[in-house]
Amino acid sequence: MFNIESTDNFSLILDSAKKRFCRYGLKKTTMTEIAGDIGLSKASLYYYFSTKEELFKEVVKQEHKTFLNEIEGLLSSVVPAEELFHIYLERRLIYFRDFAHLSSLSLESINSLKPVYARLFENLRKEEIRLVSKILEKGIAAQDFENLDIAYYSQLFIAIFQGLRHNVLIKKDTINITEIEYSLLQRQYESALKMFVKGIKK
Amino acid sequence: MFNIESTDNFSLILDSAKKRFCRYGLKKTTMTEIAGDIGLSKASLYYYFSTKEELFKEVVKQEHKTFLNEIEGLLSSVVPAEELFHIYLERRLIYFRDFAHLSSLSLESINSLKPVYARLFENLRKEEIRLVSKILEKGIAAQDFENLDIAYYSQLFIAIFQGLRHNVLIKKDTINITEIEYSLLQRQYESALKMFVKGIKK
DNA sequence: TTTAGACTTTCTAACTAAAAAAGTCAAATG
DNA sequence: CATTTGACTTTTTTAGTTAGAAAGTCTAAA
Structure with missing residues (x-):
């Protein structure tokens, strides 16, 4: 970590x-x-x-970049798109657990979060959508997936899994995630990915 | 309404x-x-x-019951399970939009909501899971769906669509949902349902 | 059984002052 | 010159405090 x-x-x-x-x-x-x-x-x-805000943003950006780079590095490899999705989600969950406090800001956001942080997290989300787009592209190029609307499906993909993560946090008042919650989320991620891939497979 | x-x-x-x-x-x-x-x-x-809380709970319960009954009434009809899912989600979105303020409590909950309301909404969620279970059962009985783990898949179903709804609210500071957000959500619902059904179809 | 006026209790919003934390800057260090 | 800091100012948070509002109670009357 x-x-x-x-x-x-x-x-x-x-x-x-x-x-x-x-x-x-x-x-x-x-x-x-x-x-x-x-x-x-x-x-x-x-x-x-220059400010505490700046420092915080830098930390979040850097952590997120490290996470994305890890996956992005595999894009040009022989690893098939479906497997890339799997790896992405696996790492995404670890990232989620370890940095829950960082993204817990997105919880505070519901009330009165400064627009600057909202923009920051929106940007991270967009970068993840971009990564998912690339995985989709790869899958389409390899004739694994149908020729679908990439922009829409990558947005949908992120929405589904972000939504599943949120379900875990929404009830809780603490940030810490229990092992039980985590392993259920893991299982849901697997199921949802399976369905998603089946839904777009050629 | x-x-x-x-x-x-x-x-x-x-x-x-x-x-x-x-x-x-x-x-x-x-x-x-x-x-x-x-x-x-x-x-x-x-x-x-006896209390304002009691009154509020009664309102929420009654509205939710009305919503559920409408779908439940179709369970014994000839309408196939897949179509029931479709109807359920269609109504669920309307219910979501019209009663956003009621369920907006689930947003306040993130901070410091009295456990009593948390329990209330948890109960509503459980009732919806129960309804989805019945739809799944029907689909399985009709040989439309695989013989799957009903408890798990109904929970997953609710988690996915609740998660998608939350994605809409999470960024906003107002409760009112724009037409654009609503129609995107509608489209995501359709796509996700399609995938879900494809994933469990025989 | 149902209703309401007058009541008490509890909660909230709007202040305040003190403390803490953010943020600045001129001088110092190496 | 790049870096560091102590002493500084400004801003934000916190912990009271209080007044007004809203919740909730009770007894008597219709």
């Missing part, structure tokens, strides 16, 4: 921020704490990041 | 409460207002309903 130790302050700040944001969320993490973690003063943080 | 005018006070209260809860939600509706609508004193309301 937390990778290599970095050396430069920029990365050290991101690392510490990531840990704290994941554990305590945006609101319950202070700039002073992050600075303290790596033996810097708060003022120094502002040398690297 | 709002049916026959009732005569007894019990029903008059429910009618007025329904209208106000749908339009303004639970918090923005006062017992005095409801009483005023039908020319009763607030104290009289408490003769029929």
Whole structure:
């Protein structure tokens, strides 16, 4: 979950921020704490990041990018589209569990989330749609899938699985997901993917 | 959406409460207002309903029952299971739009909703799962569907479509759903149903 | 049995002040 | 020059506080 130790302050700040944001969320993490973690003063943080918001966005973006890159790297491989979907969803669930606090913002959003974060998460969603589009393209090119409306089906795909994730959070008041909830979600993901693929297969 | 005018006070209260809860939600509706609508004193309301919470629950339950009964009535008809799913989802969307304010509680729930309402909505969800189970049963009995795990698949069914609905609300800060969002949801419902049925068909 | 006026209790919205956290900057360090 | 910081200002959050509103109660009357 937390990778290599970095050396430069920029990365050290991101690392510490990531840990704290994941554990305590945006609101319950202070700039002073992050600075303290790596033996810097708060003022120094502002040398690297203009605002707390900026820092948070950077953490979220980077984590998401790492996640997407992992899948994207397989796009040009021989792995078939269906298997790519499987891998994508598998990793997506792990990402969901580990970074629930980051995306828990999307829960706060229901009330009164600053538009800037709404835009951030909307962008991440769009990037995932783009990735799914590419997988669909690959499947169509390989004659695995029908020649369908890629834009629509990738949007649908993301909507279904995001929806399933939300069902887990919606009832709860804590962010932590139990093993039972997680394994049910896993099973639902498998079933839903099976249906989705069957629905678009040639 | 709002049916026959009732005569007894019990029903008059429910009618007025329904209208106000749908339009303004639970918090923005006062017992005095409801009483005023039908020319009763607030104290009289408490003769029929012990608490505001009780009244609200009664309204939600009744509306949901009306919705479910409509579909349940078709269970013993010649309408095939697949068509029942179609009808169910069609009505479910209308119900969703018209009573968004009622179920908007499920949004408030994310923060700090009293467990009693959480239980209420959980019960409604369970009743819908039960209905879907019956449709599945019918399909299996008619040899339309595979002999699958009914409990699991009805839960999955509800999860998928509830999830899709949530995707619409999650971004918004208002409860009102635009025509564009609604028609996309309609289309997603159709696609998802198609896949679901294809996935379990014999 | 049903209703309502007058009542009490509970909740909420709007303030406040104090504390905490965000954010700034000139000077210092190396 | 790039980086860091202590001391600073500004903004936000929190914890009271209070007044008004709304929930909820009760007794007497129709």
